[in-house]
Amino acid sequence: MLATSESFKSFNKSPYRSSKHSTYFNTYDHLFSQYKGKKITFVEVGILGGGSLFMWRDFFGPDARIIGVDLNPNAKKWEKEGFEIFIGSQSDINFWKAFFQAVGPIDILLDDGGHTYEQQIVTAEMVLPNIKDEGLLVVEDTHSSYMKGFGRKKYSFIEYTKHFIDKINYRFGRFEDKNADMKVWSISIYESIVAFRINKPATGLLSEIIDNNGANDNAQDFRDFDSIPDVVNNVFISQLLKIKYFEKMYGFIREVWNSNSTKLKRYFR
Ligand SMILES: C[S@@+](CC[C@H](N)C(=O)[O-])C[C@H]1O[C@@H](n2cnc3c(N)ncnc32)[C@H](O)[C@@H]1O
Numbered sequence: 001m002l003a004t005s006e007s008f009k010s011f012n013k014s015p016y017r018s019s020k021h022s023t024y025f026n027t028y029d030h031l032f033s034q035y036k037g038k039k040i041t042f043v044e045v046g047i048l049g050g051g052s053l054f055m056w057r058d059f060f061g062p063d064a065r066i067i068g069v070d071l072n073p074n075a076k077k078w079e080k081e082g083f084e085i086f087i088g089s090q091s092d093i094n095f096w097k098a099f100f101q102a103v104g105p106i107d108i109l110l111d112d113g114g115h116t117y118e119q120q121i122v123t124a125e126m127v128l129p130n131i132k133d134e135g136l137l138v139v140e141d142t143h144s145s146y147m148k149g150f151g152r153k154k155y156s157f158i159e160y161t162k163h164f165i166d167k168i169n170y171r172f173g174r175f176e177d178k179n180a181d182m183k184v185w186s187i188s189i190y191e192s193i194v195a196f197r198i199n200k201p202a203t204g205l206l207s208e209i210i211d212n213n214g215a216n217d218n219a220q221d222f223r224d225f226d227s228i229p230d231v232v233n234n235v236f237i238s239q240l241l242k243i244k245y246f247e248k249m250y251g252f253i254r255e256v257w258n259s260n261s262t263k264l265k266r267y268f269r
Helices: 006-015 024-034 051-060 073-080 095-101 117-130 142-146 159-171 236-238 244-258
Strands: 041-045 065-070 086-089 107-109 130-140 186-190 193-197
Touching: 006 024, 006 051, 006 065, 006 130, 024 051, 024 130, 041 051, 051 065, 051 073, 051 244, 065 073, 086 095, 086 107, 086 186, 095 117, 107 117, 107 142, 117 193, 142 159, 159 186, 159 193
Parallel strands: 041 065, 041 107, 065 086, 107 130
Antiparallel strands: 130 193, 186 193
């Protein structure tokens, strides 16, 4: 797979050093191929030896605006190669404010900076509102969330991502939407990479049940037949459940029965 990867070819063509994990190239191809040859703005946090700037220029093509961000002022030298370089810290809110004022909205940001939780989370919070529809925030080396020396594990980047998953599901109309977040449409998880996709029209759709008005064959809903004891699920009982009092009692039995977690424990090891 690596031999046929377009991003791996660009990586090998780069005249300057870059090191990436071998598993990343298939993910890059999967996430970024749709932008090849397009007039996009691509930002990478973390320049180091400059090799990845050349890799992305080769991969996306000459119409892409390639921007690098680094704390090291020496990285400014890559400007003479036609890249736009911004010097500052990715964990500095004011740096990002000035950055977006200068650059405007972007299509993709790849975070390959310092990998501390603070750097990754502040970057995500500042960058997500400035990504165009169909754009991406891609954070790599997210295995730092399981390693020592990158911050408090309770507030790791992966914990932030899990919290974001809740915020996306909280958009479902029956929950309190104060817990919801409208910045991100979807989150994809790859090995050591998390990708956040932006799509404001899709994110803003109200979650409601829509019926296609097709012919109704009155199929019985078997949703509880494998989770509640058979005694509750015979036809007589299902008629009884149409009465409010029994329906309430059934709700209680369902709650107690489904909260028996011992069967599932083994999947959480
Ligand atoms: C892993 S290297 C980048 C490698 C490069 N993307 C490549 O593929 O060759 C990390 C870079 O992040 C930079 N960096 C570290 N902390 C930073 C911060 N707080 N803000 C911006 N850049 C930072 C370092 O100076 C270093 O150049």
